[in-house]
Amino acid sequence: MANANALTDAPVQLYRNPKSGHCHRVELMLALLEVPYENVDLDMVNGAHREPDYLKLSPLGQVPAIDDNGITLADSNAIITYLVERYGEPATWTGTDPVEKARVQRWLSIAAGEIASGPCAARLVTVFGATLDHEAAKAKAHALLAMMNAHLDSRDWLELERPTLADIAGYSYIAHAPEGGVSLATYPHVRSWLARIEALPHFIGMARSPALA
Structure with missing residues:
Protein backbone atom coordinates (compact mmCIF):
# COMPACT_ATOMS: atom_id res chain seq x y z
CA MET A 1 0.00 0.00 0.00
CA ALA A 2 1.25 3.46 -0.85
CA ASN A 3 2.67 5.66 1.87
CA ALA A 4 -0.25 7.76 3.13
CA ASN A 5 1.83 10.93 3.00
CA ALA A 6 2.39 10.39 -0.70
CA LEU A 7 -1.30 10.50 -1.49
CA THR A 8 -1.37 14.27 -1.06
CA ASP A 9 1.46 14.74 -3.58
CA ALA A 10 1.20 14.88 -7.35
CA PRO A 11 1.31 11.50 -9.12
CA VAL A 12 4.69 10.06 -9.99
CA GLN A 13 5.60 10.90 -13.58
CA LEU A 14 6.85 7.80 -15.42
CA TYR A 15 8.72 8.62 -18.60
CA ARG A 16 8.53 5.56 -20.79
CA ASN A 17 8.24 3.75 -24.07
CA PRO A 18 5.09 1.61 -23.72
CA LYS A 19 6.78 -1.32 -25.52
CA SER A 20 9.79 -1.34 -23.17
CA GLY A 21 10.03 -4.12 -20.60
CA HIS A 22 12.30 -1.94 -18.50
CA CYS A 23 9.51 0.63 -18.33
CA HIS A 24 6.88 -1.98 -17.63
CA ARG A 25 8.99 -3.24 -14.71
CA VAL A 26 8.55 0.17 -13.08
CA GLU A 27 4.88 0.50 -13.99
CA LEU A 28 4.18 -2.93 -12.52
CA MET A 29 5.88 -1.96 -9.27
CA LEU A 30 3.92 1.29 -9.08
CA ALA A 31 0.67 -0.60 -9.66
CA LEU A 32 1.38 -3.30 -7.08
CA LEU A 33 2.23 -0.65 -4.48
CA GLU A 34 -0.86 1.38 -5.45
CA VAL A 35 1.24 4.48 -5.97
CA PRO A 36 -0.58 7.10 -8.11
CA TYR A 37 1.34 7.70 -11.33
CA GLU A 38 1.02 9.13 -14.81
CA ASN A 39 2.69 7.79 -17.92
CA VAL A 40 4.61 10.21 -20.12
CA ASP A 41 5.22 8.44 -23.42
CA LEU A 42 8.35 9.61 -25.20
CA ASP A 43 8.54 9.93 -28.97
CA MET A 44 11.85 8.11 -29.12
CA VAL A 45 11.71 7.69 -32.90
CA ASN A 46 12.04 11.45 -33.19
CA GLY A 47 14.66 11.72 -30.45
CA ALA A 48 12.61 12.87 -27.47
CA HIS A 49 14.93 10.87 -25.18
CA ARG A 50 17.87 12.98 -26.35
CA GLU A 51 16.31 16.36 -25.69
CA PRO A 52 18.16 18.47 -23.07
CA ASP A 53 15.21 18.52 -20.67
CA TYR A 54 14.95 14.73 -20.68
CA LEU A 55 18.69 14.29 -20.30
CA LYS A 56 18.38 16.15 -17.00
CA LEU A 57 16.22 13.23 -15.81
CA SER A 58 18.15 10.44 -17.50
CA PRO A 59 21.71 11.52 -18.45
CA LEU A 60 22.22 8.46 -20.66
CA GLY A 61 19.00 9.17 -22.56
CA GLN A 62 17.46 5.87 -21.52
CA VAL A 63 13.97 4.92 -20.39
CA PRO A 64 12.47 4.63 -17.89
CA ALA A 65 12.91 7.66 -15.70
CA ILE A 66 10.66 9.06 -12.99
CA ASP A 67 9.96 12.41 -11.44
CA ASP A 68 8.48 11.89 -7.99
CA ASN A 69 7.62 15.40 -6.89
CA GLY A 70 11.12 16.62 -7.64
CA ILE A 71 12.99 13.39 -6.94
CA THR A 72 14.29 12.19 -10.30
CA LEU A 73 15.73 8.77 -11.02
CA ALA A 74 16.69 6.68 -14.03
CA ASP A 75 17.42 2.93 -14.35
CA SER A 76 14.55 0.51 -13.80
CA ASN A 77 16.16 -1.54 -11.04
CA ALA A 78 17.17 1.58 -9.14
CA ILE A 79 13.64 2.95 -9.50
CA ILE A 80 11.83 -0.16 -8.25
CA THR A 81 14.21 -0.31 -5.28
CA TYR A 82 13.43 3.33 -4.49
CA LEU A 83 9.69 2.73 -4.81
CA VAL A 84 9.56 -0.11 -2.28
CA GLU A 85 11.79 1.81 0.12
CA ARG A 86 9.60 4.90 -0.05
CA TYR A 87 6.11 3.52 -0.57
CA GLY A 88 6.12 -0.14 0.37
CA GLU A 89 7.29 -2.42 3.15
CA PRO A 90 10.97 -2.73 2.22
CA ALA A 91 11.67 -5.96 4.09
CA THR A 92 8.80 -7.66 2.25
CA TRP A 93 10.26 -6.83 -1.15
Whole structure:
Protein backbone atom coordinates (compact mmCIF):
# COMPACT_ATOMS: atom_id res chain seq x y z
CA MET A 1 0.00 0.00 0.00
CA ALA A 2 1.25 3.46 -0.85
CA ASN A 3 2.67 5.66 1.87
CA ALA A 4 -0.25 7.76 3.13
CA ASN A 5 1.83 10.93 3.00
CA ALA A 6 2.39 10.39 -0.70
CA LEU A 7 -1.30 10.50 -1.49
CA THR A 8 -1.37 14.27 -1.06
CA ASP A 9 1.46 14.74 -3.58
CA ALA A 10 1.20 14.88 -7.35
CA PRO A 11 1.31 11.50 -9.12
CA VAL A 12 4.69 10.06 -9.99
CA GLN A 13 5.60 10.90 -13.58
CA LEU A 14 6.85 7.80 -15.42
CA TYR A 15 8.72 8.62 -18.60
CA ARG A 16 8.53 5.56 -20.79
CA ASN A 17 8.24 3.75 -24.07
CA PRO A 18 5.09 1.61 -23.72
CA LYS A 19 6.78 -1.32 -25.52
CA SER A 20 9.79 -1.34 -23.17
CA GLY A 21 10.03 -4.12 -20.60
CA HIS A 22 12.30 -1.94 -18.50
CA CYS A 23 9.51 0.63 -18.33
CA HIS A 24 6.88 -1.98 -17.63
CA ARG A 25 8.99 -3.24 -14.71
CA VAL A 26 8.55 0.17 -13.08
CA GLU A 27 4.88 0.50 -13.99
CA LEU A 28 4.18 -2.93 -12.52
CA MET A 29 5.88 -1.96 -9.27
CA LEU A 30 3.92 1.29 -9.08
CA ALA A 31 0.67 -0.60 -9.66
CA LEU A 32 1.38 -3.30 -7.08
CA LEU A 33 2.23 -0.65 -4.48
CA GLU A 34 -0.86 1.38 -5.45
CA VAL A 35 1.24 4.48 -5.97
CA PRO A 36 -0.58 7.10 -8.11
CA TYR A 37 1.34 7.70 -11.33
CA GLU A 38 1.02 9.13 -14.81
CA ASN A 39 2.69 7.79 -17.92
CA VAL A 40 4.61 10.21 -20.12
CA ASP A 41 5.22 8.44 -23.42
CA LEU A 42 8.35 9.61 -25.20
CA ASP A 43 8.54 9.93 -28.97
CA MET A 44 11.85 8.11 -29.12
CA VAL A 45 11.71 7.69 -32.90
CA ASN A 46 12.04 11.45 -33.19
CA GLY A 47 14.66 11.72 -30.45
CA ALA A 48 12.61 12.87 -27.47
CA HIS A 49 14.93 10.87 -25.18
CA ARG A 50 17.87 12.98 -26.35
CA GLU A 51 16.31 16.36 -25.69
CA PRO A 52 18.16 18.47 -23.07
CA ASP A 53 15.21 18.52 -20.67
CA TYR A 54 14.95 14.73 -20.68
CA LEU A 55 18.69 14.29 -20.30
CA LYS A 56 18.38 16.15 -17.00
CA LEU A 57 16.22 13.23 -15.81
CA SER A 58 18.15 10.44 -17.50
CA PRO A 59 21.71 11.52 -18.45
CA LEU A 60 22.22 8.46 -20.66
CA GLY A 61 19.00 9.17 -22.56
CA GLN A 62 17.46 5.87 -21.52
CA VAL A 63 13.97 4.92 -20.39
CA PRO A 64 12.47 4.63 -17.89
CA ALA A 65 12.91 7.66 -15.70
CA ILE A 66 10.66 9.06 -12.99
CA ASP A 67 9.96 12.41 -11.44
CA ASP A 68 8.48 11.89 -7.99
CA ASN A 69 7.62 15.40 -6.89
CA GLY A 70 11.12 16.62 -7.64
CA ILE A 71 12.99 13.39 -6.94
CA THR A 72 14.29 12.19 -10.30
CA LEU A 73 15.73 8.77 -11.02
CA ALA A 74 16.69 6.68 -14.03
CA ASP A 75 17.42 2.93 -14.35
CA SER A 76 14.55 0.51 -13.80
CA ASN A 77 16.16 -1.54 -11.04
CA ALA A 78 17.17 1.58 -9.14
CA ILE A 79 13.64 2.95 -9.50
CA ILE A 80 11.83 -0.16 -8.25
CA THR A 81 14.21 -0.31 -5.28
CA TYR A 82 13.43 3.33 -4.49
CA LEU A 83 9.69 2.73 -4.81
CA VAL A 84 9.56 -0.11 -2.28
CA GLU A 85 11.79 1.81 0.12
CA ARG A 86 9.60 4.90 -0.05
CA TYR A 87 6.11 3.52 -0.57
CA GLY A 88 6.12 -0.14 0.37
CA GLU A 89 7.29 -2.42 3.15
CA PRO A 90 10.97 -2.73 2.22
CA ALA A 91 11.67 -5.96 4.09
CA THR A 92 8.80 -7.66 2.25
CA TRP A 93 10.26 -6.83 -1.15
CA THR A 94 14.02 -6.86 -0.50
CA GLY A 95 14.52 -9.41 2.28
CA THR A 96 14.76 -9.31 6.06
CA ASP A 97 18.41 -10.22 6.64
CA PRO A 98 21.73 -9.96 4.76
CA VAL A 99 21.37 -13.38 3.13
CA GLU A 100 17.85 -12.75 1.86
CA LYS A 101 18.81 -9.30 0.62
CA ALA A 102 21.81 -10.69 -1.26
CA ARG A 103 19.73 -13.42 -2.87
CA VAL A 104 17.15 -10.92 -4.07
CA GLN A 105 19.90 -8.59 -5.31
CA ARG A 106 21.39 -11.43 -7.36
CA TRP A 107 18.23 -11.50 -9.47
CA LEU A 108 18.43 -7.77 -10.10
CA SER A 109 21.93 -8.42 -11.43
CA ILE A 110 20.53 -11.23 -13.59
CA ALA A 111 17.86 -8.84 -14.88
CA ALA A 112 20.58 -6.39 -15.92
CA GLY A 113 22.80 -9.17 -17.29
CA GLU A 114 21.42 -12.44 -18.60
CA ILE A 115 17.85 -11.21 -19.07
CA ALA A 116 19.03 -8.08 -20.86
CA SER A 117 21.38 -9.99 -23.16
CA GLY A 118 18.97 -12.89 -23.69
CA PRO A 119 15.19 -12.45 -23.97
CA CYS A 120 15.39 -8.66 -23.94
CA ALA A 121 17.97 -8.54 -26.74
CA ALA A 122 16.05 -11.09 -28.82
CA ARG A 123 12.93 -8.96 -28.51
CA LEU A 124 14.85 -5.80 -29.41
CA VAL A 125 15.60 -7.41 -32.76
CA THR A 126 12.03 -8.42 -33.61
CA VAL A 127 10.07 -5.56 -32.05
CA PHE A 128 12.45 -2.63 -32.48
CA GLY A 129 14.62 -3.79 -35.39
CA ALA A 130 17.86 -3.67 -33.41
CA THR A 131 20.95 -4.87 -35.25
CA LEU A 132 21.96 -7.51 -32.72
CA ASP A 133 22.85 -11.18 -33.11
CA HIS A 134 19.38 -12.67 -32.84
CA GLU A 135 20.46 -16.29 -32.72
CA ALA A 136 22.99 -15.61 -29.96
CA ALA A 137 20.37 -13.72 -27.94
CA LYS A 138 17.87 -16.58 -28.32
CA ALA A 139 20.50 -19.11 -27.24
CA LYS A 140 21.25 -17.03 -24.13
CA ALA A 141 17.54 -16.76 -23.43
CA HIS A 142 17.02 -20.51 -23.57
CA ALA A 143 20.02 -21.15 -21.33
CA LEU A 144 18.56 -18.71 -18.80
CA LEU A 145 15.06 -20.18 -19.05
CA ALA A 146 16.37 -23.69 -18.51
CA MET A 147 18.11 -22.54 -15.33
CA MET A 148 15.02 -20.70 -14.13
CA ASN A 149 12.74 -23.62 -14.88
CA ALA A 150 14.90 -25.95 -12.78
CA HIS A 151 15.16 -23.31 -10.04
CA LEU A 152 11.35 -22.93 -9.92
CA ASP A 153 10.71 -26.67 -9.79
CA SER A 154 10.41 -26.63 -5.99
CA ARG A 155 9.41 -23.02 -5.27
CA ASP A 156 6.69 -20.55 -6.16
CA TRP A 157 8.85 -17.41 -6.33
CA LEU A 158 12.36 -16.75 -7.56
CA GLU A 159 13.95 -16.40 -4.14
CA LEU A 160 11.85 -16.03 -1.00
CA GLU A 161 8.47 -17.48 -0.04
CA ARG A 162 6.71 -14.41 -1.38
CA PRO A 163 7.04 -12.08 -4.37
CA THR A 164 10.05 -9.78 -4.13
CA LEU A 165 11.95 -7.35 -6.32
CA ALA A 166 13.54 -10.43 -7.89
CA ASP A 167 10.21 -11.44 -9.40
CA ILE A 168 9.28 -7.93 -10.51
CA ALA A 169 12.67 -7.36 -12.15
CA GLY A 170 12.42 -10.67 -13.97
CA TYR A 171 8.82 -10.72 -15.08
CA SER A 172 8.42 -8.39 -18.08
CA TYR A 173 11.01 -9.74 -20.49
CA ILE A 174 10.41 -13.37 -19.54
CA ALA A 175 6.66 -12.99 -20.07
CA HIS A 176 7.27 -11.36 -23.46
CA ALA A 177 10.08 -13.65 -24.58
CA PRO A 178 7.90 -15.20 -27.34
CA GLU A 179 7.82 -11.79 -29.04
CA GLY A 180 11.56 -12.23 -29.54
CA GLY A 181 11.20 -15.70 -31.00
CA VAL A 182 11.86 -17.48 -27.69
CA SER A 183 9.16 -20.04 -26.93
CA LEU A 184 8.19 -20.77 -23.32
CA ALA A 185 6.51 -24.04 -24.25
CA THR A 186 9.14 -26.29 -22.68
CA TYR A 187 9.40 -24.33 -19.42
CA PRO A 188 6.26 -25.20 -17.40
CA HIS A 189 7.60 -23.97 -14.06
CA VAL A 190 8.47 -20.61 -15.60
CA ARG A 191 4.96 -20.33 -17.05
CA SER A 192 3.42 -21.14 -13.66
CA TRP A 193 5.59 -18.48 -12.03
CA LEU A 194 4.45 -15.92 -14.59
CA ALA A 195 0.83 -16.84 -13.86
CA ARG A 196 1.36 -16.32 -10.13
CA ILE A 197 2.70 -12.82 -10.77
CA GLU A 198 -0.23 -12.05 -13.07
CA ALA A 199 -2.61 -13.13 -10.28
CA LEU A 200 -1.23 -10.58 -7.80
CA PRO A 201 -3.66 -7.84 -6.74
CA HIS A 202 -3.37 -4.73 -8.92
CA PHE A 203 -1.20 -6.50 -11.53
CA ILE A 204 -0.94 -4.54 -14.76
CA GLY A 205 0.33 -6.07 -17.99
CA MET A 206 2.32 -4.71 -20.89
CA ALA A 207 0.74 -4.52 -24.35
CA ARG A 208 1.84 -7.48 -26.43
CA SER A 209 3.40 -7.38 -29.87
CA PRO A 210 2.63 -10.22 -32.27
CA ALA A 211 4.22 -13.41 -30.94
CA LEU A 212 6.86 -15.02 -33.10
CA ALA A 213 6.96 -18.35 -31.26
